Amino acid sequence: MAEVSLQNISKSFGESKAVRNLTLTIRDGEFVVLLGPTGAGKTTTLRLIAGLEKPDTGRVTIGGQDMAGAAPAGRDVAFVFQQYSLYPHLTVYENLAFPLRSPARRLSADEIDRRVREVARMVRIDHKLENRSTRLSGGEMQRVAIGRALVRKPSIYLMDEPLSSLDAKLRGELRLELKRIQSELGSTLLYVTHDQIEAMTMADRIGILNDGELIQLGTPREIYSNPVNLHVAARLGQPHINLIPEGLVPGGQPPSGTKTIGARTEHLEIHAGNGTANAEIDWIEHLGDQSHLHLRIAGHKLVTLANPYVPVKPGDKIKLTLKDPLYFGSDGQRLV
Amino acid sequence: MMPPIAVAIPIYLMYRQLGLSDTALGMILLYTAVNVSLAVWLLKGFIDEIPREYEEAAMIDGYTRLQAFRKVVLPQATTGIAATAIFCLIFAWNEYAFAVLLTSGSAQTAPPFIPTIIGEGGQDWPAVAAGTTIFLVPILVFTILLRKQLLRGITFGAVRK
Numbered sequence: 001m002a003e004v005s006l007q008n009i010s011k012s013f014g015e016s017k018a019v020r021n022l023t024l025t026i027r028d029g030e031f032v033v034l035l036g037p038t039g040a041g042k043t044t045t046l047r048l049i050a051g052l053e054k055p056d057t058g059r060v061t062i063g064g065q066d067m068a069g070a071a072p073a074g075r076d077v078a079f080v081f082q083q084y085s086l087y088p089h090l091t092v093y094e095n096l097a098f099p100l101r102s103p104a105r106r107l108s109a110d111e112i113d114r115r116v117r118e119v120a121r122m123v124r125i126d127h128k129l130e131n132r133s134t135r136l137s138g139g140e141m142q143r144v145a146i147g148r149a150l151v152r153k154p155s156i157y158l159m160d161e162p163l164s165s166l167d168a169k170l171r172g173e174l175r176l177e178l179k180r181i182q183s184e185l186g187s188t189l190l191y192v193t194h195d196q197i198e199a200m201t202m203a204d205r206i207g208i209l210n211d212g213e214l215i216q217l218g219t220p221r222e223i224y225s226n227p228v229n230l231h232v233a234a235r236l237g238q239p240h241i242n243l244i245p246e247g248l249v250p251g252g253q254p255p256s257g258t259k260t261i262g263a264r265t266e267h268l269e270i271h272a273g274n275g276t277a278n279a280e281i282d283w284i285e286h287l288g289d290q291s292h293l294h295l296r297i298a299g300h301k302l303v304t305l306a307n308p309y310v311p312v313k314p315g316d317k318i319k320l321t322l323k324d325p326l327y328f329g330s331d332g333q334r335l336v
Numbered sequence: 337m338m339p340p341i342a343v344a345i346p347i348y349l350m351y352r353q354l355g356l357s358d359t360a361l362g363m364i365l366l367y368t369a370v371n372v373s374l375a376v377w378l379l380k381g382f383i384d385e386i387p388r389e390y391e392e393a394a395m396i397d398g399y400t401r402l403q404a405f406r407k408v409v410l411p412q413a414t415t416g417i418a419a420t421a422i423f424c425l426i427f428a429w430n431e432y433a434f435a436v437l438l439t440s441g442s443a444q445t446a447p448p449f450i451p452t453i454i455g456e457g458g459q460d461w462p463a464v465a466a467g468t469t470i471f472l473v474p475i476l477v478f479t480i481l482l483r484k485q486l487l488r489g490i491t492f493g494a495v496r497k
Contacts, residue, residue, distance in 0.1 A: 102398030
């Protein structure tokens with residue numbers, strides 16, 4: 001394990017700038033998640049660290065050593081790809097042993113066997129070691145792919161949306177497993193996703209990427225509670241944050257210059273409309289344990305969560321107030 | 337890929353000059369040269385089908401580019417290589433125009449030879465039938481030997497898309 005550092009990295013593909021002046025340090029033993037939409041530069045960042053791409057400017061250092069000119073094999077990183085993850089002509093066992101059999105390592109057959117079996121147990125695939133890698137379910141394939149990274153003890157694990165092609169239940173399970181394995185091994189891990197739940201649940205720190213730029217870096221709590229701008233605020237929270245013009249909903253003390261107010265569920269208070277109603281319930285989505293309330297206020301639509309037993313129905317008038325929402329200026333920056 | 341007859345005259349003159357006319361070496365060189373373009377074209381298609389990620393994964397796993405190609409790309413390209421080998425064999429085996437032009441006795445191939453059986457004293461149909469049957473055998477054997485690789489093409493593409 002080692003500290004990995006990116007300094008002022010930029011990378012363009014033709015006209016398009018994939019990564020712009022990115023500076024990021026992943027501390028030894030830390031789990032960092034890069035969160036951003038498609039095309040934000042997440043995958044490119046991983047590929048730059050792995051040496052599959054060369055940065056136009058800037059430096060990548062792993063364990064304090066400059067990696068300029070080092071081939072992927074010489075960087076001691078492990079990569080989990082989003083798809084095409086397993087070598088189809090090999091068995092599960094051979095897939096797991098593949099990195100250990102590389103000429104760069106030269107381990108004895110006993111040592112390889114021991115480590116393959118150990119990791120197979122860890123990712124719970126030890127009952128299928130002799131299967132062809134193509135005869136596995138999606139979840140098993142992805143577990144093997146993660147196992148193939150874990151079988152080595154690299155400086156850093158790089159994971160590119162490893163769970164995104166799986167169904168929701170399996171994703172939840174593997175998310176927990178991955179976090180457990182990472183904290184057990186104390187590994188340094190850089191994980192890329194567009195799934196806010198993965199980011200919130202696994203990360204020690206989250207980096208929000210947009211359009212090749214790192215917009216904010218911080219703990220999940222910080223990113224959620226103190227977003228620096230509208231973009232970051234909109235990345236997290238379910239249902240999606242409500243962005244409403246200043247003055248639409250009473251309550252709160254907007255600082256001067258406030259243009260937009262960001263209101264999540266916890267920033268909206270609903271009172272039974274007793275003559276002072278300012279909003280109307282448009283629609284209710286019952287999710288079972290909770291409900292999504294779709295509200296309409298002066299032509300604007302808002303969504304918030306509510307207890308399913310709140311006695312309201314579509315068409316009801318209610319009173320809506322704000323409680324410590326997020327304030328944003330006309331440039332989209334947060335105002336405190 | 338062009339019709340052989342278009343280059344027949346220059347090649348005939350060149351071979352006469354170099355002393356390659358009617359030699360096995362001359363025919364091997366010629367068929368190799370003509371097949372290379374076809375083989376490269378076909379193999380490129382097959383190799384392009386293999387996702388780059390496999391090669392990249394192997395390079396990160398500690399292999400050089402060449403080792404990654406040998407360990408990961410080549411095993412997955414066996415189907416394509418088998419199919420290409422059969423195409424090339426059939427082309428060289430069946431080729432008629434160059435063979436007629438450049439060989440007469442010592443390096444003559446079957447396609448120009450078999451019809452000459454007819455020419456000698458009427459039609460010796462049994463000999464022609466036997467000749468063509470024997471002519472088929474090597475292709476048949478080769479295809480049977482490679483059928484495993486060719487069949488694997490059906491189960492190929494074990495990646496989730």
